[in-house]
Every structure is written in C-alpha cells, then in structure tokens.
Amino acid sequence: MLDTRLGKMGCLLAIFGSMATGAVVAGPPPDKVALTGGRIIPVSGAPIEQGTVLIERGRIVAVGKDVEVPYDARVFDVSGKVVFPGMIDVHTWRGMDIPNENRPVTPHLDARDALDPSQLFFEDCLRLGATGVHVIPADNTVIGGVGCVVRPIGMSVAEMTIAEGAFLKISATPCRGHDRMLQMAMLRETFLELDDYLAKLAEKRYEEKLKEDEKEIEVGPAEARKRGRELIRAEDIDDQHRNLLRLRGGQVRVEGEDGPTLFKPLGAFVYCGNAMDVRLAVQVANDNGFFARTVLVLGGECYKAVGELKQAARPVVLPSELTYRETDPLTGEVRETFVPKEIFEARLLFALVPGPDDSYAERMLTYQAARCVRHGIPRDEALRAITLNPAKMLGLEQRLGSIEPGKDAHLVIFSGDPLDFASVVEKVFIDGILAYEREKDVRLQRLLSSEADEPQEKAE
C-alpha cells in the first residue's frame, strides 16, 4: 500500500493534517477531486470562465468548461474564485539550515542532506501559493553543491521531493574572501583536477585489467590511459568527482578523447552578481561542456550585460530586488533601472523569485509579477515568469507550471485575480491533496484577529 504514490500521499495527509491545520484526517486522500465554477488561468492558454479542473490520483486529467465530474469525485465549488497553477520558487537556499558551506569547492554536497521539512519557510510557501521550491546552495561559493526540487508539504525529504537534484550551484562572482582571479582559477583548476583524476583512474584500471588477465604492461602511460578509458566503471568514481563528471555530461574524457557515459548529466545554476561575470560564466560553461544545461542567476547589475545574455540565449533567474539602484560616484545622482524590463526586451526566458522576507509585498511572487506588469511587461509573460518559465528551467515543464491534462495537480485558489493585491490565497492543492486552507491557517488568522477574539482569562 505504501509503495503506491497514492498511499504515500495518504500518509502525508494524515500526518500533515494533524500538524498544521489542527485536524486529524484518517485514510488516503480522495482518488478524484474536482474544482468547479472557478475562473481558470491555465497560463499555457486562454483563461476559462466557470471551468472545471478534474484531478485523478494527483494528476490533472481534464480542464475545461464542460468537464463531466464523476460521481465519486470530491467536489470543491470555487465559484467566484480564480484557479491558478502552483507557483515555483526557482532558486532559494531557504529550507536548508545555512546558505553555504565554508569550503569553496564542494560539488559533492547535496541540498537534500540539509533540508528541514519542519521549517517555517515551507509553511510560508504554502501561504503564498508556492508549490514547488528549488532548494539549492546560496551564492557565497565556488561550486556549492546539488540542489533539489521539493514540494512544501511532507514530513521527510523523500516525501517532499518532486525531482532529484538536477543542477549544481556554481558562482562566477567571487565568494567571501576571494577575488575574481582566484575564483576563476579555482573553477578551472577543479575541472583540470577532474581530468587529471580520470587520467590516473584510466591508467589504474588498465593496470588492474592487465593484472586480471595476467599480462604484463607493455605500453607507456599515455597509451595505457587511452586503453583504460573504456574500462572506467561508475563505481570507480568517488563522491568528489562524480558530480563534476555529471556536470560535464556524465561522460568520461581522458586525454581529450571521449569515453563511456556513466551518469545522468547535471545542469548548473551559475550565479553572476556583476555584469562582468556573465562573460566568465559563459566561458567556463562552454569550456567544460555544460553550457547547454546552464541557467544564469543574475545580480542587479547584470542588465548591463544584456548583449552577452542575448548571445548566450540561456534562461535567466532575475534577482529578488527588481529595481537596481546606483549612485553616480561623481555627481551623487541616483539612477534606477527596472531590471525585468531590460531582460524582457531582450526576449530572454526569465523567472522571478520572491523578495526578502522583510518586505511584506515582495515576498509574494504574484506581487513581483505585478511589478513587471506595472512597468510594461505583458501580463501573460509576467504570469509565465512565476509558473511555466521556472518549470522549463528546471526541466519539469511536463509536470509543473500550468493547468493542463497530464500535469501534476499543483493548484492555487485565489479569491480574485492573482495580480490584484487585495486577492489572497485561499486554498492550495498539491498533487490533488488540499494542502492549505486560509481559514484554518492559525498563525495568519491570529494576525488578522482583534482584541475581542482573544481568549479571556477565567476569573477564579
């Protein structure tokens, strides 16, 4: 029972239900769920007025105006509300305990090991309608480690994981204590060291093979390496080098020649804090064969490198601070630039991330999208930037990012239009499970209570 997806989700609901919402739910979630009467914004197509979304076993099976609702479906009447795809936070370290490891080059680290399902951050994700979170080490690193895409409900990392880590975090901007020369040198050195390691490994494997066959070594080291190239097995590669090899495409390369492909390739999220880092990031990615799987994470100043970004034509993640402010050192004049506008005009695929926790509005992805609309970016593009674009970047566009049949049932019910600040997240569905209900959100309701609601002390 537990090995079926539904069974796992059932346990999820039972435990989750008792934790945050104060109600104990026994048994597995309903097989079929229908949301009827709401205005559906699929993001991948035109909005549907008074439509129905039918969900079966955690997947969307039908979306439309005239969808037949099976008799045994749990029906949620969402008339007057808006049904929106679950939003995706495409790049955050939150969910882990600390943003970065002290050591600069740590490709073997995995965000899954640091993920803490009980963090308040995940509860906030639900509250704000983010149903997919890409947890990945932060920017203060050279090579930080592998990320992981999770859903914000679940009691264990396994329950939370949507997809295995597919991206390594790399930073072209120097981490604390480094300057750029050192940063780039360490990056290049890492890959050179990988080549070196593979060469030695090939040689070793050739020698081992010969020993097995009880033959003598007859050739020089160079030839031995060439022959040993094909003999390297997946279990020979140690932790330190496995992810680097995966970054390069999983393929063994010795002495410049290709060998067997041992692992699934890994992509990279490369952080470019300054405009000059874009060129360096593209260079490193091209030199080491992972450019086609690179996503560039931009800092505020990177809009100045829009030409290079356009040439690179890779997806970009925008900074959480959408207006870049700089003071002219001579005149003291302050110039503000709205970064998404520049990026949009270059027709790049971009994603928005939530702002810092301190800012009440910027924490909401819908507000970040509204700010883009404010400065002239079309509404559809802005909505895609918080749903479909992040899904595409993460390679999960088959499963997330829009309301289409076949995709995972990640849905957010808004009380009004998502870009209207007065509308709030009322319900969140994750894989067809009702994961969040605003009226049962105890913490939020407390912030909205009045003195009259306070429990009075009993007079003894």
Place this chain on the structure above:
Amino acid sequence: MIAAALDSGRGLAAGATGGLPASALLVRESFLAPTRTGIPSRRVPRAPCPPVRIAVALMLVLSAATSPAAADDTDQVIVLKAGRVYTVSGAPIDGGIVIVRAGRIEAVGRDLQVPEQARVIELADAVITPGLIDACCAVDFEIPQAAFSRLYSADEQPSFWRTLAELQQRRRMDEDRAIDPESGGPPSFTTPEGLAAASPPNLTWAEHASEVTPHRLVSDSLNLFSNDFARLMKGGVTTVYVSPDSASVIGSRGTVVKTAGRLSERVVRRADAVKATMGSDPSRRGRGNVLPPGRGRSAPPSFHTRRPTTRMGVEWVFRKAFYDAQRARDGLELHGADMPPRQALPVLQQVLDGEIPLRIQARMQHDVFTALRLAAEFKLKFILEEATEAYRCLPQLQAADVPVVFGPIYMAPTGYRRYSGEADRPRLNTPKQLADAGIEFALTAQELRDEEGLLRQGMYAVRHGLSAEEALRAITATPAALLGLSGQLGVVAPGAAADLVVWNTEPFDATSRPLLVMIDGRVVYEE
C-alpha cells in the same frame, strides 16, 4: 554652494525668497580672503577688495537676471485631464479636469472651460490624487555626522539588527558568568561586535545632551538635498512631517517639508509638534549606566550612559518636565533631580497651553496607557505615533479622542523596531479596526520606502479590510488635518496647494506607478 544655501535657509527663518542672497556670497568671500598682517580674520563680513567687489556685483546682476523668482511658470495655467480625479474632499470625478494657477488649484470639475494659453497635460485612463502626505516620516538626511551608524552603512542589512541583538545577549551572558576587566582600549564602532560592546548602542542621530530637548528643531539638521526626498517624491509622497528620533523622552520638534520643488518653498512649517516617547527607546540609552561594559570597572561612565534606564524613569522625566514648566509659569522655584533645561520651559508651557501640538510615540499597550494617563494629568491633547498595539487600546483611545498616526504595516518588524522588541505583536488589520472604532488615523511608512512606502502601506491596508476611499483619506486629507493644514493640502479642491500625483491606474493596484508628480503647481517628476 550647498553650505551657502543651507546657511541662507537658516539665516532667513521663514519666507526666504528665491535665489541665493548676496550676503551669503559676501560672507564666504571674506572668510577665505587672507589678511595682510597674518592675523586670522574673524568671520565678519568686510568690504572685499575692488576686483572682488566688481565680481560680486557682476554675480548679483547675473543672479537677479536669472533669478527663478521671475514670474515664468507661476503665471502659466496648467490643466490636467485624466480618467478619474479623487478629490478626497468629495466624490471622485470621472473624466475630471484640474486647473492649476499660481501654485494653487483653481478649479476641479468635469466640464470646465480650459483657459487659453494653458499648458494642457492630457493622460487618458490616468487617475489623479492629491499628493500623498506622510505624517511621521523618518528621513535619511545622508549627513554622516547626523546618522551615526549610517556612516558605516552596516544597518542597511536587516541581519545587522539581529546580529546586534544576539551579540548583546551573548555579551550579557558572558558578563554574568565571569567578571573580566577588559581594559584593551576604546571599543571599535565599525563592527557589530564593537557596537554591541559599546552598549548602549548609539544608533540614532538624536540629541543626547539631555532627555528633554523640545527647544531643538529637526529642521536644523534637515538636508533638503538628500536623495531620500527624491525617493519619497517618486513614490508619490509630496509632503512629509519629518519626525525626530525617539531617543529622548521629550525630544525635538518636527518639521513639515515638501519633498521636491523650489527650495524656498519646501519648508512648510519649520517648527511643528514636540515629540515625546514612551517605552524603552529613551530608556535603552542608559542601560549601561553603572558599568560601561568592555572598558573595565575603572573607566568613567561614557557619554552614552545616562538616565532614564527604565520605563518608570521615562514617566518621571516626562512628568517632571511638565510639572516644572507649570511651576516656572507660576513663578515658583525649580528644584530636584532631572530639571529640564531652561530653554525647554517656555516650549513646554506652550504645549501646556495648546499652542504647540504634542505627539507621543508608544508601541505597546501599557505604553499607550501611560501616555493617556500622563496627558490626562496635564490636560494635554496629543497625537499617538506608531501605536503597534493600538488594537488592544481601542476603547481607551476612543474615550480620549486621540488621533493616531499608525504604521508601518508589516508581518514581522525590521530594523530598529525589531531590535527594540516592542513591535512583536502586530496585527495586519489594525487600520481597519481603527476605522471601525471611529478613531481618526493616518497611515505612515516611517523609514520604509518603495515597495513598502506610503502608497503601498495604503495598499496593504486595503488588502486587510480598509476601503480604498478610507485608505486614500488616511494618506492625504487626514494627515493634512493632523498637521493643521486641512484644506491646504491633501485634497484636490479649489484653494488647495497644487500638490498632485497622476497615476497610471487605480493607486492601490499593485500595477500602479506615478506618471507625473506636481508640487506647488510645478511638475517635479514626469515619466
């Protein structure tokens, strides 16, 4: 040039005319001119030598010719046509026209005759509102000497306050555990550790000479060229009450200024309300009074250590100051501890007489009650500032008829507010609760800007129950009324100052932005 301009602003108290007066130039000339005898010259204007006199005369002639006081744009009539005009004083007008002449609004209506030779600004689908007024704004003057920690710009990051609080906590724990006389030189103020060691932290720009300083004016440290004003103006805020810091029990007097426009017209009122503070902000300064930590027992108390150290002390200082003011008025001798400075007494007497308004900042419920009690004792009328826990004091505020300048709205506090520990029990719907209780309130963003600025505070209030009309009033007409400028500011009505903002859509939409900002009939920002 800037120094000269500020000098001229000071020297000519109210109603300075446009352009730089020649006397300012003369003063600088003489200050710089060397003497023949080698004795340093005093800073007294002397007649400059002939070539300089000619140069000065030339400059005077030029300045007179190019003086902006020339009647160019003040006579011109500006007409704004928009999709909707929110007058705040009446119903909104669709397809409204606003006629501006000589810095004032001449007419507002639907079918008005546009005068000839008027500059017509037509923005279809746009929305016009009065310029926003922040009734309790903490402005960053960008003067290094005035803002201690801004010099090191460490507090720009929110983690700074958290780190500081943690370090203070750790330091206190270390002290409890072992007495370790550290006499290793003066503490460094450049790192959070150094600042924590130099407790109490001097993290504000307030006057520290005494706890009672109502004779001081915020306008004396006002830097009208600060970029913060430009930032406010671009957010649609046209008038601010620059609030003093909360470091003193009875602090200095605030000032009302416009955020942009002609320099001579920017200061609306130089000396406004006296600010008093209840709670821990004034008493936090004196906490290390007995033992300045980190410097050893033998070191004398530093400048940063002073009374009061508790809320009892805060209440005492307030009562003593007003009590002494009453005694002085009755011709009685003053004695006892904590006498207010002599210059403070006339100001306090004017507060008692109701000639100078009083504002009291109080965040927590018991501090609000203290304020109400003290005001009742001295029969003072006051405006309550910040009032994070106003939702707990609604009946009392209603009964005492106290207006509130409430804000900012947040889920979790940041900056100094967070560090104070007094703002940990906010409610998102406090403005709605104030409105329902019939309490007059204005919204403020204090030190927050941009996406948390005054307009967005109104947006948050609308999200949590306030109607758009009430929220707009809370950032226009009500703050104007609290500042005693009803009818002059905060409304789009004939006779009011022409402070207007043209928005691309309804102002409380998330997609709104200002297309045009006008102050005193002059367009100060246009997209």
